[in-house]
Amino acid sequence: FLKISKLALAFAIIHSKPPGKSCKEYIKHLARTVSEQDFGWKSKAEVLEAEVLRLHQELLLRKICPRFCLENDASAKTLLDQECINPTSYSSQLEDSGCDVSSDCAFDSLGTASDFHQSEHNVNTSKQWLERVLPLNLCTTSKEKSLTAPVQFLQHLLEIRKLSERGILQADFTELEEDSLTICNSVSQLLDGLTVFYSSPTFPFSSFLTEAVCVLVSLITDAKFSNHVLKKCFKKLKEFKQNLIQIILRTGSVNRFQALHAISHTLILLGRNNILRKSLISLLLPEVRQFAEQLLQAHQLQAKYDITQYENIFLLCMILEQLLQNEAEERNVSSSECDEEGKIQFLKRLDQIILHLSDEFPLFSLYLWRVSILLNSAQTA
Template sequence: MEEEKNSFNDGAMSCFMRVSRLTVAVAIIKSRPSEGVRHFTESLSKTLKQQEEGWKSKACVLQEDLLRLRQELILTRSLLKAERRAGPPDGQQVVECLSQDDTQQFKSDSSGCDIDITSHSGEAPCLPLTPPNSQKVIVQGRSWRQDCGLVKHMRFLQCLSGLRRDYGPSLCVDDDDEVVWDSVVQLLDCVLEVFRQAHVGQPVHHPELLRHATQVMAQTLGGGKTDRWPSLERFSRVEDLLKEMICLLLTSHQVNEFSVKALMSECLMTLGESRVVRAALVKILMSHILQLAQHLWDICQSSSDRQMDYIRYENSFYVFWMLEQLSADTDVEQELISQLETGAFSLSDEFPLFSLYMWRIGGLYRTTAMRPDETECS
């Protein structure tokens, strides 16, 4: 009796499995797209990609909103601390300036950002919160969001830097550094976005904004006096943006783009005024020169008709100029200096001018590296 019951159960289970498989097979056949499996797969992939991009866009918007709220919180907390001491110069205007509607025009005569935050300690005043001719900057068109981000991050960093300079390090909180560096990264990315558009032929309408933004970043990072260093993750993001900007400078081939190249070089030089950024910037610039030198050496050794990268070769002048200007008080690995000097000897016959510049840069940085030893000996 027990065996018959087990046999019945096994038969019922087997019948259930056959029916289930048949149901699934019929469902698959009915759901088979009429256009074909390939078309259905491509359509499904496109839909999923659009959904993913939509979620990424929403996440970016939420991250921007969160950063803006944290910026306002830091400013409010700093203003409250300053009020307990001496009272800030009309600090409520600063918060109102940061929280204004993005669709408005940023005009210095109505934004409330023309606040002259001067130093009570007898030092030179900070940079003006509103860049020169900013009343002419109208945030509109397809790049309006980028312009809004650039102006707002710039204003936050300028306001915070001015308050800290006036009221001392007592306004600084360790947790604020995370927001400050996120703002620096976002501001640098906004500046770079303008140069990305210029690289594909778009005009740069307001270069004074870019100059002022890089001045604000250099001032925020201490102008060579800060002891606050970022996390490795954030600083690697800054390095990536610097590398991209230098690559845009070296590969720029638009006609009559000398003004854009000069502006990009000026912005990089301003960022290099910060001790936090200078060493990394110099290392990146030297690495690009060494890569170009290797390319030129390969051309010399190649027996085939390998095409020379004339665009990078011509634009390398800007890199040499920046390296020369940044050579004072900059520590560089001796290996990089040795590679520059060795590459200069190798290319002296075929590319004498490029070789001479490499030798000069190597000598400048080797002299800088020897100065501390000379000081100790004296």
């Protein structure tokens, strides 16, 4: 039946071929037309899927906190006035986003003090107060626009939890268990967007990218949400970490180091979660070990080695060292934070590798030695 169908299609193409055009040219023309139509439908489908997810996000936020969005509620103003929010304590209670970052990646996630004072004295804008304390920079690129919906949703989710804990809002987080797919899809969308950013970075880095990273880190370190996110999105988070590691290893552009340092910082921030740190260490150890073996083999055979990968491997060593140091500083974490098999494989004959590479590659050998010291000290402890 399949052969007959193909034969019938071939006859139909030949019969409908316009004069002056060969069969091959006509088939290529038809293939191009079908491909363009498929691409158009695919784009439309992606837009519709994004809109459906946005509506699910809004619905979930309304279920968790009915007063989340009050613009269209006629009785909202009366209800909000009954909250009796203390203006002086309100701004002091919303100090930060819950994400402690270094100075080069810091941002004001909750706006300026003047925004709070203005909203305190403006009754008409009080119904939009939740949106006012969660500003996002205006997006100027398509890559930023793809991140807007998940970042806004997750940021709102985090702030609703904080406000509910402080008695400012009433929220029912049991809805998270019933609609876990929305959070999972939102986190996946955020991770995919960050991967696109880091795969083809533009300079200077937008502060919006920093906001997206800090929202992600706040989510995975939050006491209420971290277990839920890890349970539903662990595989996606692992894939995200693998992608970032490969970007660090494979990127060869001349001006790559600013972007690679940003990726390294993101991975270190993800390591603040103990479970993700364990997974990340397990991913980094074999990559560093494999390159050390390849470099040793190239050195012994006097063969060429990948200079770009050699330069980039130092970033992985720095990340690995930082994660192991963080692990050592947390006395309440068990010494088997990274899997024993991974440590054994990494340390196997490592002294010999360091010895053979120390003359030609002293800096890389030093990093290997420092990582081995941290692993051995953890094992001893």
